[in-house]
Amino acid sequence: GVWDFIVMNNGTVINNGTFDLSGMTGALIFNGNGSLLGSSNYTLQAVTRGAGPNLLTFQAGRTYNIAGNITFTGSAGNLIQIRSSTPGTKFYFNRTGGTPNIAFCDIQDLGVTQSNMAVTADNSRDRGNTENVNFRYVIASTNDTGPATFREILHSIGPSGGIINANAMPISIPMASPFPELVTPYVTIDTSAATGGFMTINGQGTVADG
Numbered sequence: 001g002v003w004d005f006i007v008m009n010n011g012t013v014i015n016n017g018t019f020d021l022s023g024m025t026g027a028l029i030f031n032g033n034g035s036l037l038g039s040s041n042y043t044l045q046a047v048t049r050g051a052g053p054n055l056l057t058f059q060a061g062r063t064y065n066i067a068g069n070i071t072f073t074g075s076a077g078n079l080i081q082i083r084s085s086t087p088g089t090k091f092y093f094n095r096t097g098g099t100p101n102i103a104f105c106d107i108q109d110l111g112v113t114q115s116n117m118a119v120t121a122d123n124s125r126d127r128g129n130t131e132n133v134n135f136r137y138v139i140a141s142t143n144d145t146g147p148a149t150f151r152e153i154l155h156s157i158g159p160s161g162g163i164i165n166a167n168a169m170p171i172s173i174p175m176a177s178p179f180p181e182l183v184t185p186y187v188t189i190d191t192s193a194a195t196g197g198f199m200t201i202n203g204q205g206t207v208a209d210g
Contacts, residue, residue: 006050007034014038021045022067030056037085041065046098049073049080060086063113065094070119074104079125084109090129093119107133 003024007013009032020043021028027046028036035057036042046068049056054074058064070093074080082105084091090111100119108127112118118132126135 015040054080058091060084060089063092067096068098070100072102079106081106
């Protein structure tokens with residue numbers, strides 16, 4: 001059968017020795033707010049967020065070895081907060097396999113140890129001090145009033161920049177001034193999956209052929 005290790009809401013696991021779930025067929029599941037703390041590293045088969053509140057805390061400076069899937073999926077307006085126990089000090093995911101499925105998260109201080117195992121966080125907020133975490137944003141509205149709009153996306157992009165998938169073309173952003181939200185050094189607008197058309201920002205048209 002499948003065995004899961006469940007951290008209940010507001011639960012804390014403290015590992016000062018050996019914590020090895022690599023032989024499990026299931027996952028470590030956060031059912032609500034949860035913390036994985038302690039002076040030693042963790043070895044996990046898979047990790048996921050189940051239900052309930054949305055604050056996951058990891059021990060600053062520790063490494064979490066993960067052989068399987070990582071599944072952290074929140075929703076618009078209900079982002080999962082992923083935090084270090086000491087703000088400004090990274091914790092690390094050392095991925096050796098599996099598939100990351102990360103979306104609608106609010107991420108700070110997360111490092112992934114290997115660049116070839118980087119993770120992509122869709123429609124998530126970059127709070128800074130991340131490493132090998134790629135932020136990708138999908139425009140789901142053709143103006144600046146929808147649920148996943150250009151304006152909201154710019155609020156989410158952090159200091160490491162991001163990729164915007166502009167698949168809903170044409171896009172019109174009728175804003176009166178340039179984007180004060182855009183403080184990141186770079187943004188890539190990917191129109192490869194768009195059907196073709198024009199993107200209009202402040203009256204300036206840009207050809208965007210998919």
